[in-house]
Amino acid sequence: MIHGSIALIEEACTSCMICARECPTWCITLTSHQEQTVPAPGSRPRTHNVLDTFTIDWALCMYCGVCIEQCPTDALVWDGAHVPSADRLVDLLYDRGRLVRRDGA
Template identity: 90%
Template structure:
């Protein structure tokens, strides 16, 4: 497997923050909010996290794979394409749309 980029499979992400906490360079940032689920009759209400934002700063990333290894839901996976170089640092900050497995690289 080529370790060129990291893809986010958004529907698997539970916003647990493990990837951001375990990253040695703190290149991952995410925000979320809690929503209450409608319980089945007789059950108590439950809350779950909903992902609002997710980004990776490729100017900081070491491509070590710690975030991928630590993700309990396999929401982060190695992507095949390398992250293209950029003339500006701000262009190396990719959000969740750019981290989708089917997003164009470059």
């Protein structure tokens, strides 16, 4: 696989934040909130994290792949498409809408 950019498989992300913590350039930011699941009869309620925002700053990313290697749920993958150049730094901030892998691969 060409190391062009990183894609997010949103349904696999558990918002554990390992990718953001392990990134050597701190180019990944994410926010999440907790939701409570409906317990089965006789069990206690459980909570799980729900992803709110996920952003990669391509101006800071050095394409090392540490985030992909460290993700315990394989929610980050190499995508063949290169990140296009931009005239403004703000245009290199990709939110989860631009990072989500849509081809189902």
